[in-house]
Amino acid sequence: MSGIRYVVEGGRSLSGTITPAGNKNAALPIIAATLLTDQPVTLTNVPRIRDVETLVELIRSLGAEAEWSGRQSLRIHAREVRSVDLDAEACARIRASILLAGPLLARCGEVTLPPPGGDVIGRRRVDTHFLALQQLGAEVDSSRNYRFRASRLKGTDVFLDEPSVTGTENALMAAVHAEGTTVLRNAASEPHVQDLAEFLSALGARIEGIGTNTMTVHGASSLSGAEHAIGPDHIEVGSLIGLAAVTGSQLRIKDAGVAHLRAIRMNFERLGVRCEFDGDDVLVGAAQEMRIQSDLGGHIPKIEDQPWPAFPADLMSIAVVTATRCEGVILIFEKMFESRLFFVDKLISMGARIVLCDPHRVLVSGPSKLRAANLTSPDIRAGMALLIAAMCADGTSVIHNADQIERGYERIDERLNALGASIRREGV
Numbered sequence: 001m002s003g004i005r006y007v008v009e010g011g012r013s014l015s016g017t018i019t020p021a022g023n024k025n026a027a028l029p030i031i032a033a034t035l036l037t038d039q040p041v042t043l044t045n046v047p048r049i050r051d052v053e054t055l056v057e058l059i060r061s062l063g064a065e066a067e068w069s070g071r072q073s074l075r076i077h078a079r080e081v082r083s084v085d086l087d088a089e090a091c092a093r094i095r096a097s098i099l100l101a102g103p104l105l106a107r108c109g110e111v112t113l114p115p116p117g118g119d120v121i122g123r124r125r126v127d128t129h130f131l132a133l134q135q136l137g138a139e140v141d142s143s144r145n146y147r148f149r150a151s152r153l154k155g156t157d158v159f160l161d162e163p164s165v166t167g168t169e170n171a172l173m174a175a176v177h178a179e180g181t182t183v184l185r186n187a188a189s190e191p192h193v194q195d196l197a198e199f200l201s202a203l204g205a206r207i208e209g210i211g212t213n214t215m216t217v218h219g220a221s222s223l224s225g226a227e228h229a230i231g232p233d234h235i236e237v238g239s240l241i242g243l244a245a246v247t248g249s250q251l252r253i254k255d256a257g258v259a260h261l262r263a264i265r266m267n268f269e270r271l272g273v274r275c276e277f278d279g280d281d282v283l284v285g286a287a288q289e290m291r292i293q294s295d296l297g298g299h300i301p302k303i304e305d306q307p308w309p310a311f312p313a314d315l316m317s318i319a320v321v322t323a324t325r326c327e328g329v330i331l332i333f334e335k336m337f338e339s340r341l342f343f344v345d346k347l348i349s350m351g352a353r354i355v356l357c358d359p360h361r362v363l364v365s366g367p368s369k370l371r372a373a374n375l376t377s378p379d380i381r382a383g384m385a386l387l388i389a390a391m392c393a394d395g396t397s398v399i400h401n402a403d404q405i406e407r408g409y410e411r412i413d414e415r416l417n418a419l420g421a422s423i424r425r426e427g428v
C-alpha cells in the first residue's frame with residue numbers, strides 16, 4: 001500500500017471561502033500541447049498535483065524546458081523535441097500520457113508510447129484515439145506499445161466512434177498541424193476540451209465550434225507562443241458542494257466558473273442541495289433541505305452521467321456519498337465506467353444504506369449516520385468521496401492511499417483545514 005494517509009476527525013462544520021484549483025483535465029492536455037510550438041508558453045493557474053508533475057517530467061525527458069515560475073505558473077519552451085522512448089513507469093502512472101500521441105506525431109512524425117495508466121475504474125479504451133489519428137493519415141500499431149507514424153497529417157472529416165475526452169483532445173492537437181481542414185464530429189465538449197481548444201487558438205490555430213460536438217480545425221504549419229490561464233476545476237467545485245452539504249458547512253466557492261455548473265447544480269438540487277451563484281462565485285448555505293426530490297408522480301429519481309453538457313462521470317462518487325446523507329431513495333446510474341461504483345462497499349461499512357444493483361447502478365436510501373472507519377482510497381474521486389464521508393462521520397477515520405486523492409486535488413488537507421476541518425496528513 002502506498003505512502004500517504006489522512007487521519008480525519010469527523011463531525012466538524014466548515015466555513016469560509018475557498019478557491020478551486022485549475023482543472024486537472026485541462027492542464028494535462030494543455031501541457032502536452034505545448035510540444036506543438038517551438039515558442040515559449042506560460043501557463044497560469046496550473047494545479048500542483050501529482051499528475052501534472054508526472055507529465056512535466058515526461059515532457060522534460062523529450063527535451064522541453066519546463067520551469068515553475070511561481071506556485072501555479074509554469075513556463076514551457078519546447079525549442080526542440082525528440083520523440084525517443086518514453087519512460088514506461090511514468091507513462092503508466094497517469095492516463096494523460098496518451099495525450100502525447102497527437103502532439104508528438106504532429107511535431108516529430110512518429111511516437112512510441114507505453115500504455116497509459118490512470119484511475120482503475122473499469123476498462124479505459126483507446127480505440128477512439130487510434131481511429132482519429134488513423135483517419136488523419138497516421139499508421140498505427142498496437143502490437144507492442146502504441147506506435148504512431150505519419151510523414152504528413154492530412155485534414156479530413158473525422159467521425160469519432162464515441163465522444164472520448166482524451167480521444168477528442170489528441171485528434172484536435174494532431175489536426176492543428178495537419179494540412180488542410182479537419183472536421184471532428186461526435187467530439188467531446190467538456191470544459192477541459194474547450195480550454196485546450198482556447199489554448200490552441202491562443203497559439204494561432206483556427207478552430208470553429210468550440211464547446212459543441214463538431215469542431216472545424218484549419219491546419220497551420222507553425223504556431224506561436226502564448227500565455228494562458230487554466231480554467232477552474234468544475235469537478236473540484238462539485239466535490240466542494242457535496243462536502244459542504246453533508247457537513248452542514250457554509251462555503252463561498254470563489255471564481256468557480258459558474259457558466260459550466262448548470263448540470264451540476266441541477267443534479268445536486270435533485271438531492272435537496274441548493275446553491276446560489278453570486279457573480280462567478282458559488283454560495284452553499286449551511287442549512288440544506290437534504291431531501292431527495294421525487295420525479296413527477298412520486299417516482300424514484302436518478303442521477304446519471306453523460307457526455308458534456310450533462311452531469312460528469314467524475315462526480316458520480318461524490319453524488320453517491322452526498323445521497324447517503326439525504327432523506328429518500330435515489331438511483332445513481334454510472335454509465336461510463338464499470339468499476340467506479342465498487343467503492344460503495346466502504347460506505348456501507350460506515351453505515352450507509354446502499355444496494356449495488358450491478359456494476360453500473362446503486363440505489364441509495366438515506367439519511368444514514370456514518371461511522372468512522374479505516375479506509376483505502378481506490379481512485380481519485382472515490383478517494384474524495386471517502387474523505388467527505390470521513391468528514392461527516394462520528395469519530396476518527398483513516399484514509400490510506402491518499403496519494404490517489406492527491407493525483408487530482410491540490411493540498412486538499414491544508415485547504416480544508418483552513419476552513420475548520422481536521423485532516424492530518426501522514427506518511428511519505
Ligand SMILES: CC(=O)N[C@H]1[C@@H](OP(=O)(O)OP(=O)(O)OC[C@H]2O[C@@H](n3ccc(=O)[nH]c3=O)[C@H](O)[C@@H]2O)O[C@H](CO)[C@@H](O)[C@@H]1O
Pocket residue numbers: 025028095096123124125162163164165166167188307312313314335336337
Ligand atoms: C485525463 C482525462 O481527461 N480523464 C478524463 C477523461 O478520460 P478518458 O478520455 O480516458 O475517457 P473517455 O472520454 O475516453 O471515456 C471514458 C469511458 O466512457 C465511455 N463512454 C464515453 C463516452 C460516451 O459517450 N459514452 C461512454 O460510455 C467510454 O467507452 C470509456 O470507457 O474523460 C473521462 C470521462 O469524462 C473522465 O472520467 C476522466 O477523468
Ligand SMILES: C=C(OP(=O)(O)O)C(=O)O
Pocket residue numbers: 024025094095096117118119120121314380381408
Ligand atoms: C478518472 C480520472 O482521471 P484519469 O482519467 O486521469 O484517470 C478523474 O480525474 O477522475
